[in-house]
Structures are given as C-alpha cells and as structure tokens.
Amino acid sequence: MLTQHVPASPDASTWPPPFLLYLGNAPDELAGKTARGLAQFRPQWCVGQFRGPDCNSPLDLPVMDFAQARAAGANTMIVGVANAGGRLDAAAIGHVVAALDAGMNVASGLHDRLTGYPEIVEAARRNGRHLFDARVPPATPVGNGLRRAGRRLLTVGTDCSVGKMYATLVLESEMRARGLAADFRATGQTGIFIAGRGIPIDAVVADFISGGIEWLSPARTDGGWDLIEGQGSLFHPSFAGVSLGLLHGAQPDALVLCHEPGRAHMRGLPHYPVPSLRDTLEANLTAARLTNPDVVAVGVSLNTSRHSEAEAERLCTQVEDELGLPARDPVRHGVGPIVDRLLACFPQ
C-alpha cells in the first residue's frame, strides 16, 4: 500500500532517480533513516546501497559499488548519513568524488554541505554532474497569515521522531488509493528526497519559519489536500519554536496527533517527560486557531514498532477511548479510519 500512487519522478531536475543509497559506516538504524525512508516509500527509485565495512544499519537492497550502481541505472547517489560529529570524513568525501566520477549526481541531507568541499565541487564540475544539499532552504518571504484556498492536514507530535513523516506518507497513499487528490509536503531531508521537493524547516532562518510553510503549501483550488509533515513538538524545549511556526504557517484544517507509546522521556532530554496526548492535542489546537479558527483533530498515529500485535491493538483502543478519535499505527494498520474521519469532517 505504501508505494502506490507516487509520482513518476521528483520535481527536482538536478537529482533524478534512480538512486544509489549511500550508508557509509552508519552505526545504527537511526543513522540510516533517510536511506530507510526512501527504500520503504519509494522502492521503485532505489537500485542499490553502498555500505562501508563498519555499517550496522540494515537495508534490504543490493550492495553495489559506484560503477555497478551506474551500470544498474543509478542517476543520483543520496547521502543520508554522516559519521560522528555530523561531518563528512575523508573516506566519505572520497566516496562522493568517486560517485561523481562514476557519472552520478550526488544529493545530501546533511547539515554539512557538499558544496563546502572544494574537491567535491571540482569533481562535479569535471564530470558535468550536479550537487544538491537538501538542508539548504530556498529563499522564502516571511509569513503573512492570510487565509488561503485549499485544505491542509498537519501531523503534530508529543515529541521528535515519533512517526510524523510516516503517518503523513501513509495518509497520502490511503487518500490516493481512494482517488482523492492528496500531496505529501515535506519539511525534513528524508521527506524532501521522498517527495522530490520540500523545505528543510529546521534550517531556515528563524524569522521565516511560518513563511517557509506558506511557500511550501500555497493556495490550491483543485479540492485536494496538502498533507504537511510536522516537526518536533510544542513541548520540546529545544525545538518548539520550529513546531509553532510550522503550525501557524500550515494553517491546518485538520490535525493528526503522532506519538510513540512507552517513550521514557523527550528525545535527547532525560530531564523532560513526554507530555500527555490530551495536553499535546489541546496545545496544538489552541495555537493552530490563530491562523485557522476551524481546525479539528481527525486521528492519532501511534508508532507501536516496539510492541506486540496484541499490545498495539490495546494501545489503539485505549487512545480511541480516551480522546474519541480513531487511533492506528500507520505502518501496521494503515490509516483507513483516520481518513474516514477526515472525510466525515470535510465532505467532498
């Protein structure tokens, strides 16, 4: 279900699929999340993976070197991981140069920019290939809060990394499977690679957060939905500003609340507890009303990957009873009841 109804190719002309996914020496599953997201949601674009000897991130794709990938049709290598410190080390730089020399473009989701390395820039030039840094935001105006045409759904969460991107992508698949016009709007690097466009909202200058989202999801008049990938949490003391600007800029008609049951504390912050689902929902609805007074919640997405099937069912039922909203694990159960609720709230 997850891969139906996707566009034939990204809008991006400088980093066309098919892709070789570069894992380097990604130490764990989380480090390889960009590659994993692409392989899961756009498998038809992924011809293989390149992994270093110390890579511990699982990925179910053929292992290839650069020449093999190019021979298999790869047009672009996607760099989704950095080594410790978030920077490209000498080995990774050499790999990027080798990929360019093999005839591929290279796209990166790292904070560390490809274009910051002269040897990479020179290799791109001599091979006539393109470099794309997904974390470099486009220039956008500041937000204006003006009501715009079209319907928008935003995923919000109790914390970072609770499954907002997955939920949004599965909503897109389900809505398209029902014949609805619905488009995932990416706000993080993995989502940008999957969608072919987007804005890395954590990398924009602070004054432009809401304006960046207004740019990402402009007025639409075809009766379809923009499904906007949320980021962070209003209750994460490091990143709540991003979440609030995103919420205001999205001007959402509908919210889907995302959560990972059993998480011990806010990501990276052992001294901060995870807020309750109800508090999170109320805070998001209250803040969202500034730019869309009619916003409603239509469902809850639970990441139950650490739970058994029976526990997952019990957790969903418990949340449904507590909040009166359909609750599902998108990866495990799909999001049918959430789309049902959305359509009940917003008849076509």
Add this chain to the structure above:
Amino acid sequence: MLTQHVPASPDASTWPPPFLLYLGNAPDELAGKTARGLAQFRPQWCVGQFRGPDCNSPLDLPVMDFAQARAAGANTMIVGVANAGGRLDAAAIGHVVAALDAGMNVASGLHDRLTGYPEIVEAARRNGRHLFDARVPPATPVGNGLRRAGRRLLTVGTDCSVGKMYATLVLESEMRARGLAADFRATGQTGIFIAGRGIPIDAVVADFISGGIEWLSPARTDGGWDLIEGQGSLFHPSFAGVSLGLLHGAQPDALVLCHEPGRAHMRGLPHYPVPSLRDTLEANLTAARLTNPDVVAVGVSLNTSRHSEAEAERLCTQVEDELGLPARDPVRHGVGPIVDRLLACFPQ
C-alpha cells in the same frame, strides 16, 4: 534615569564607541529606530549623526560629515537604516567606504551584510578598520532546557514593536539605581549596539532559537538578574516561533508584559487583531512553565507615547485593575512599582 549605571564601553572590541550614527535617507522615525535607541540609552557614546538630504528621521545630535566625526573622536559608524528594499544602495555604500577612509570602523544592523560588498571589504582592509554585522548570529548549540542558576526576567508582548526593548532597558536602569546586579541581554540589533553584545535571535537558524538564548543568558551565581529583551508575540502569525523559542530558552522566573494601547491590528497584518492582555499573559505563562514551572508575572509596560498624560494614567490604572499587576509606561513613568513587585516576589 535611563543612562545611569551603564558599562564604560561595549564588550565588543571591533566596534568601540564613540559612535557616529548613520541615518542615510531614513524616511521616518521607525526607520531610524536603531540610531534613536542608541541616542536615548547610550548618549555618552554618540558624538553625532550623518544624514542624507532626504532624511526625515528626527535625532537630536550634531550633524557631521565623516572627517568631522573622526575629529570629534568617533571610532565607529553605526549603520542602522537601509533604503527601500532593506539593501544598501550605491550612495550608502559610498558613505560606508568614506567612513572607513576617514578612519572609523563600521557596524551594521541590517540584514544586508557589509561583508557582502567587495568595495566595503577592500576599504576596511586598506584602512586597517573593522566591519561588524550585528545580524550575523554567533554559533551556538541547540537548547537543552536544563535548569540553570540565576534569575531571569523576560519581556513579552501582545505584538512586535510595543516597547519590549525600552521596558527591559528601563528595568536595568531602575534595578542598577537600587544597587542591584542586573544586566540587559539583547536579542535584536538595536539592543546589541546598546549592550555591546547579544544575539540577533530573528537571524539564527530555526533549530537554534532556544539554544541561542541559553547561550546569551547562561547560569549566573552572583544573585543578580539577567533582563532578557523579548521579540515578537506568541500571537503574531509571522514570528510566533521566534517568540516561543525565546521564551523556552530564557527559562524566565519573571515576565513583564508589554503592550501599546490603541493599536488597531498586529504589526503589518491588518487582518489580525491584537490579542487581549489577559490572553497574552496566560499564553506566555503556560508556555514558559515548560522550562520554568515557577514563572510569575510581575508587571505590565504600556507604550503610551500616542496618548496624553491623563490618558496614560487612566490606561495604567485600568490595566492594574484588570490584571492585578503594576502597570507603567517605562519612558513616561519609570518602572519603580514593577521592580517593587519583582523584589516582593523574589526577596534578595
């Protein structure tokens, strides 16, 4: 009262006072606000002003050319205004070069960077002078929300440009006049010029808003107060993300609410009404409790510059009755009762 107890000079070594204030052709009072703020709060650092033929921003300082300013002791020219479009035009670039050639350093609070113009960079080099772009933020870590030592007061507002910087500076003056250790912490370009240091919080990358404020106002153990300049409003749909990250990073013990009575709508947004004082206060207290559960409000600052003396008194009394907090116009009345309330809430 406003200029007592200020430090002898900025921490900044590359743009030492005294200053020549560059107004260019500032079309109105607002356009000249950086120069006006410096002249009001740090008059002892300001030797004169340079104004173009079309300047309509009033400033009570001797008019000088660059040679006269240098002869009068000016070490640095402060560029606080741009022409339409926010960029330096050819005339302004020529003036900056002339100031450097006259032997002054040049500091700018514009988004448009001095260092982006080769002719300016070259003039600085050949004269051995420094350039300082106040809107270029320092590198800071992301926020961690850890409770840190020391007491912090933050000014928050119903809107942008309601007097948060003025209120914070007058609080500093009043507290220092009472022998208290209190330091203004600047978050905007005008405040940075006044304080000699700070962080232009609207120019940091979105992920670093709260971390930037944690950097600006670290743990302090002398029993004194950090007085942090607020920005924007939780109810401004363009900039609320900045305000929320600032609030979380500040971890304030005390809030002072700032407002301009009679404002017709949110700044720049005729389609958004100004929120009520009570709603603004409640939203800020609720959000602030994430990083400091014990936060309290200690007063209200009203910008009554468009009102008569009698109206100002009536407005303050009305707000005091409504919110149960001391309310004053800092410029007109000082902030004595607000500091009284602060000290009652936080005994030394």
